[in-house]
Amino acid sequence: MILNGEFIAFFILSVMAIGGAVFMINATRVMHMALSLAFTFFSIAGIYLLLNAMFIAVIQILIYTGAISILMLFGIMLTKHRDEDRPAISTRHLGISFGVVFLFLGGILFVIYQTPLMGEGTAPLTVQELGTSVFKQYVIPFELASVLLLVALVGAIILAKKEEE
Amino acid sequence: MNPVLVMGPILLLFVVLGFVTMAILFERKVIGWIQMRPGPNRVGPWGILQTVADVLKLLIKEDIIPSKADKPLFKLAPAIAFIPAFAVLAVIPFTESLQFSQFAVGILYYLAVSSITIIGILMGGWASNNKYALLGAMRSAAQMISYEIPLVMSVVGIILSVGSLNLVEIVEAQKQVWFIFPQFLGFAVFFIASLSELNRTPFDLPEAESELVAGYHVEYTGFRFAFFMLSEYVYVFAMASLTTVLFLGGWNAPFGLTMIPGIVWFVLKFLLIVFSLFWIRATMPRVRVDQLMEFAWKVLLPVALFNILLTAVLQEVPYLDFLYRL
Amino acid sequence: MLRTEEMLLNVGPQHPSTHGVLRLVVKIDGERIVEVEPVIGYLHRGTEKLAEDLNYTQIIPYTDRMDYLSAMTNNYALVHAVEKMMGLEIPERADYLRVIVMELNRIASHLVWMGTYLLDIGAMSPFLYAFRDREQILSLFNELCGARLTYNYMRVGGVKWDAPPGWIEKADAFVDYLLPQMDEYHGLITGNEIFVRRTKGIGIVSQELAIQYALSGANLRVSGSDWDLRKKEPYSLYDRFQFDVPVGKNGDLYDKYLCRMQEIVESLKIVKQAIDQFPEKGTIMGKVPRVLRVPEGEIYTGIESPRGELGCHIVSKGKDKPWRLKFRRPSFYNLQILPTLLVGESISNLVAILGGIDIVLGEVDC
Numbered sequence: 001m002i003l004n005g006e007f008i009a010f011f012i013l014s015v016m017a018i019g020g021a022v023f024m025i026n027a028t029r030v031m032h033m034a035l036s037l038a039f040t041f042f043s044i045a046g047i048y049l050l051l052n053a054m055f056i057a058v059i060q061i062l063i064y065t066g067a068i069s070i071l072m073l074f075g076i077m078l079t080k081h082r083d084e085d086r087p088a089i090s091t092r093h094l095g096i097s098f099g100v101v102f103l104f105l106g107g108i109l110f111v112i113y114q115t116p117l118m119g120e121g122t123a124p125l126t127v128q129e130l131g132t133s134v135f136k137q138y139v140i141p142f143e144l145a146s147v148l149l150l151v152a153l154v155g156a157i158i159l160a161k162k163e164e165e
Numbered sequence: 166m167n168p169v170l171v172m173g174p175i176l177l178l179f180v181v182l183g184f185v186t187m188a189i190l191f192e193r194k195v196i197g198w199i200q201m202r203p204g205p206n207r208v209g210p211w212g213i214l215q216t217v218a219d220v221l222k223l224l225i226k227e228d229i230i231p232s233k234a235d236k237p238l239f240k241l242a243p244a245i246a247f248i249p250a251f252a253v254l255a256v257i258p259f260t261e262s263l264q265f266s267q268f269a270v271g272i273l274y275y276l277a278v279s280s281i282t283i284i285g286i287l288m289g290g291w292a293s294n295n296k297y298a299l300l301g302a303m304r305s306a307a308q309m310i311s312y313e314i315p316l317v318m319s320v321v322g323i324i325l326s327v328g329s330l331n332l333v334e335i336v337e338a339q340k341q342v343w344f345i346f347p348q349f350l351g352f353a354v355f356f357i358a359s360l361s362e363l364n365r366t367p368f369d370l371p372e373a374e375s376e377l378v379a380g381y382h383v384e385y386t387g388f389r390f391a392f393f394m395l396s397e398y399v400y401v402f403a404m405a406s407l408t409t410v411l412f413l414g415g416w417n418a419p420f421g422l423t424m425i426p427g428i429v430w431f432v433l434k435f436l437l438i439v440f441s442l443f444w445i446r447a448t449m450p451r452v453r454v455d456q457l458m459e460f461a462w463k464v465l466l467p468v469a470l471f472n473i474l475l476t477a478v479l480q481e482v483p484y485l486d487f488l489y490r491l
Numbered sequence: 492m493l494r495t496e497e498m499l500l501n502v503g504p505q506h507p508s509t510h511g512v513l514r515l516v517v518k519i520d521g522e523r524i525v526e527v528e529p530v531i532g533y534l535h536r537g538t539e540k541l542a543e544d545l546n547y548t549q550i551i552p553y554t555d556r557m558d559y560l561s562a563m564t565n566n567y568a569l570v571h572a573v574e575k576m577m578g579l580e581i582p583e584r585a586d587y588l589r590v591i592v593m594e595l596n597r598i599a600s601h602l603v604w605m606g607t608y609l610l611d612i613g614a615m616s617p618f619l620y621a622f623r624d625r626e627q628i629l630s631l632f633n634e635l636c637g638a639r640l641t642y643n644y645m646r647v648g649g650v651k652w653d654a655p656p657g658w659i660e661k662a663d664a665f666v667d668y669l670l671p672q673m674d675e676y677h678g679l680i681t682g683n684e685i686f687v688r689r690t691k692g693i694g695i696v697s698q699e700l701a702i703q704y705a706l707s708g709a710n711l712r713v714s715g716s717d718w719d720l721r722k723k724e725p726y727s728l729y730d731r732f733q734f735d736v737p738v739g740k741n742g743d744l745y746d747k748y749l750c751r752m753q754e755i756v757e758s759l760k761i762v763k764q765a766i767d768q769f770p771e772k773g774t775i776m777g778k779v780p781r782v783l784r785v786p787e788g789e790i791y792t793g794i795e796s797p798r799g800e801l802g803c804h805i806v807s808k809g810k811d812k813p814w815r816l817k818f819r820r821p822s823f824y825n826l827q828i829l830p831t832l833l834v835g836e837s838i839s840n841l842v843a844i845l846g847g848i849d850i851v852l853g854e855v856d857c
Contacts, residue, residue: 031291035238038284058273066280066313070306073287077303078521079496127270127330200619296500300838366613367685370839448679450686451613453839454522 010050017043030076038069055127173265177254185398186216192443199447226387231294234384238292243385243392246285249278250399257406258333260416260427271332272324275407276317279362282396283309289393290381301380304370304454311461312361312368318469319354322476323411326489336415343414347479347488350472352412354465359404361461364397365442367449368457405438413438497525500838504533508611508842511852513826515841522838527830531823534856542816547573547647547783550816555641557820558854560603563589563596563632564796566645568818571726572792572803573647576785584773585649586728590765591662592632592644593727594758598669599628600797601751601758604849608748609680611846612689617680624672627665634658648779663766666759673756681749690744694832694844697742704828707821708799709754710848713739713747720795732764744847751849754797784811798822798849822854 020040027033041064048057134142190205190212197204205212230239256271258264268274283306290302324330326347327338335344345352361368370380382393409415413434416427452460480489500517503509512533518526538557542550547569554565567589574581581589606621629639636644636652644651680686696706698714711718719736721729737753739746787809793802799821806815825848832844 029235031235031238035284035288042281054268054270055273058270058277062273062277062280066277066283067310070280070283070287070310073284073291074303074306077287077291077299128328196615200616201623202619296498366615369613447616449614450609450680450683450689452685453689453837453843455837455839456688 006050010047013043013046013050016040017047031073034069034072034076037072038065041065041069055130170265174255177265178251181251181254181399181402182395184402185395186220188398188401188439189216189219191439192446195440195443196447199444220391223386223391224388228387228389229384231384233294235292235294238288239384240389242285242289242292243389243396244285245288246282247392247396247399249281249285250396250403253278253403254399254406256332257403257410258336258415259406259431263428264333267331267333270330272320272330272335272411275403276313279400279403280309280313282400285396286381289385293381293384295384298381298383301383305364305381308364308368308370308454308457308461309362311458312358312465315354315461315465315469316358316362318466319351319358319472320411321469321473322348322351325473325476325480332410336410336417339414339417342488343412343417343419345412348412348472348476350468350475354469354472355412356408358461358465359408360442360445361457363400363404363442365401366446367452369446369451370454370457401439401442405435405442408438409434496520502841504530508846509852510607510846510850513845513850513852513855515829515845517833517838517841519838524833524836524838524841527833529826529829531826531852531855534852536857538857539816539818542813544812546811547785547813550813551645552641552643554818555643556853557818557857558600558796558798558801558822558851559640560851561593561596561600561797562640562642563592563644564794564801566642567593567727568792568794568796568801568803570645570647571794572790572805573783573785575792576788576790576805576807577647577783579648579779580777582649582774582777584653584770585775585777587765587769588650588654588775589645590728590732591762591769592635592642594762594765595628595631595662595665597758597797598755598762599625601755602628604751604797605676605680605748608846608849609686611842612686614680614683614686617676620676620679624669627668631658631662631665634661646776646779647783649774649776653775659766659769662762666763666766670756670759673752676752681752687745689843690748690847692741692743692745693840694744694747694836694847695742696828696832700828700831701742704831705824706799706828707824708795708797708849709747709750710799710825710828712736713750714742715740720793720800724793726792726794728765729761731768732761734758734760744843747847782811784809785813793819796821798851798854799825818857820854820857822848822850822852823857826850826855 017040020036020043023036024033024040027036041060045057045060045065048054048060193215194204194212205215208214208218230236253275255265256268256274286309287302287306290298290300290305293299323335323344326344327335329335360366364370382390385393409431414430415434416431418425418427418430422430476489479485497518497520500519501514502517503514504512509515514530514533516528516530517524536556538553542553545553550569551566554569555562557565602621602625606618606625609617609621632642632644633639634655635658636642638644696710696714698711698716701711701714701716707718715738717736717738720726721734722736734757735753737750737757739750785805785807787807789804789806791802791804793800795801800819801821802819804815804817804819805813808814829845829848833841836844
């Protein structure tokens with residue numbers, strides 16, 4: 001491993017991302033949690049940038065840091081919330097959680113090591129190429145994802161309507 | 166490391182600070198003239214040091230943090246609001262040579278990074294633990310998010326025409342015709358949405374002094390307050406630059422007057438935009454918050470979408486396609 | 492609708508848009524107003540009680556400080572009641588001067604309203620234009636009586652000072668200046684889409700509601716009633732002038748604005764006619780006993796102030812001081828409708844509706 005600028009940047013960004021996530025879990029006030037989450041999103045955008053995926057990095061900031069975090073902050077501000085102590089978690093519960101988390105981690109690592117990664121020196125993907133592949137090669141998953149989002153939207157409206165009654 | 170690359174941004178920071186100083190003075194002078202009064206004229210000749218004196222006053226003020234405030238967030242918020250304002254300047258090309266980063270997705274970078282400021286505003290409003298501040302922050306955030314969408318949509322026409330998100334390529338595509346002409350709808354939407362993004366009259370609801378006293382920064386004093394103000398004016402600088410780049414041809418000279426250097430043209434166009442911001446401020450009343458939202462979603466967004474459609478259609482029309490396919 | 496938390500918002504007494512020291516305790520649900528409770532009395536000086544220890548001439552400066560935007564009409568409300576009770580004859584020249592200053596004061600007051608109202612809804616420039624024009628009226632008053640706000644000009648039986656040479660011509664020139672100036676205001680404000688959208692259909696007062704709440708002035712006329720005491724119960728010389736009473740159709744804020752703007756024009760017409768009829772010579776003080784002893788009895792007289800019916804109720808026991816003095820201050824009565832108008836509205840309409848009522852806190856608290 002060579003200690004170059006990229007590595008240092010990656011190191012700092014990773015610490016930021018993980019630190020944000022840890023803060024998010026440990027913070028007591030909901031507002032702090034949401035802000036830590038936004039921080040994590042932002043750091044991940046930095047990592048995308050390191051990977052030469054500028055478009056994804058910018059979109060990550062635009063959607064996650066910009067829109068989703070703010071939506072969460074909004075939700076927090078508009079609703080009633082008390083900073084109450086969380087009930088103690090039983091040991092059995094804790095054990096199961098850790099087991100599931102470890103399984104998930106193992107699964108992810110397995111997938112990562114199975115996937116062939118592009119070697120160094122590949123040209124960064126331009127926006128045009130990205131667009132063509134999304135709208136030609138992956139058009140069906142793309143459309144399915146939009147339908148899924150639409151369903152979620154309609155569902156949210158229906159749930160909100162129900163609450164009114 | 167390239168010394169220009171290190172010194173450039175520092176130099177730019179000073180240019181921006183100088184601009185902010187002069188812009189505030191200019192704004193007060195212009196509005197003063199429109200309202201038939203002299204404007205600031207006490208500090209220095211022609212009141213030229215008025216802003217300097219104001220900033221000095223803010224700097225030596227007592228730094229008050231409300232006792233019920235969330236202290237770390239309260240302190241952090243002005244910085245989070247300001248840093249993106251300066252960071253967006255990195256992608257703006259001022260002339261062919263005077264530019265910092267040839268970022269491939271320049272426009273998107275601007276729009277994405279500028280949205281981080283909203284977090285700073287929300288943070289400040291929430292951390293102040295004050296109802297007016299909270300209301301002001303929520304209004305501000307809701308407004309900026311809503312207007313970001315028409316803002317993004319209005320430039321899609323340009324992106325379609327140029328086929329690039331790079332701001333330098335966009336300027337170069339305007340050698341013949343500035344985009345304000347073929348993309349007039351886009352320009353109108355962009356300009357209105359940018360007024361709103363900048364929280365300026367008639368969309369200055371977050372700071373509606375007659376309703377909310379001051380909005381999200383009521384509890385701020387001293388240089389923390391100065392930071393909020395600073396970020397607002399840096400955004401004026403950035404947004405005026407972006408408008409110049411996108412719609413007014415950047416450094417391109419009109420009527421073939423190329424003997425005047427590009428930077429002069431850029432500054433002139435830029436000042437025109439800045440002046441119109443001040444002009445509008447002196448003329449318009451403020452819109453109401455629900456009308457503001459309605460306007461963004463029911464008027465600006467459909468118009469912006471129509472503009473995209475129009476651009477796509479006109480690309481296929483003979484004799485006109487040269488305007489839309491560059 | 493999402494369920495939201497109700498929040499108590501305290502607007503004022505140091506809020507820039509409450510036009511003085513009005514405090515509103517507003518309960519809001521999101522941006523919607525659920526309940527409003529106006530808290531008044533921050534400017535209470537006990538004028539009515541103080542007046543019981545003062546003779547009638549001494550009360551006049553106190554009336555200046557009630558509605559400080561139109562002190563001339565306040566002066567007149569008191570002296571008119573006293574004169575009526577004593578059955579005094581007023582010299583014609585004094586009466587004309589009174590009408591001119593009262594109407595000029597009405598214009599000044601409406602200009603302040605227009606400027607501050609536009610300031611409330613976010614436009615800065617009309618305020619300064621309005622004050623530029625009001626300044627000329629204040630200069631005229633300054634020349635006439637040496638004061639710009641609290642004039643102490645009228646006396647029982649006449650006025651204190653005669654018009655200095657050239658004053659009438661200056662007033663005439665001002666009328667000629669302001670009439671075309673009104674077009675400038677209309678050009679700047681009336682057609683502005685944002686202004687129209689912020690005022691049209693907002694804060695509607697029906698005629699029935701207005702009468703129930705005893706509203707007067709433009710607040711009543713906006714709902715379609717043409718109640719103007721200058722026409723209905725003419726006092727002073729108002730039966731000698733030709734003027735219209737502008738009425739609104741919809742009872743909303745936009746009509747209120749148009750009404751008041753038109754009232755400025757009508758007032759200008761009255762001033763013009765008064766200047767034309769102004770007697771060349773004559774005294775300005777009628778025959779008045781040295782000590783003003785008002786005969787025993789009671790009287791109520793109402794006059795049309797810029798804000799509505801300004802009443803003066805005197806109970807006299809035959810002494811040189813009133814036994815009881817009561818002013819019917821239009822701002823106080825007009826303010827009462829505020830909670831009714833505001834409930835259910837958006838918080839962003841609060842300032843617009845409050846501003847539309849046109850209150851002067853000095854008069855509300857008295």
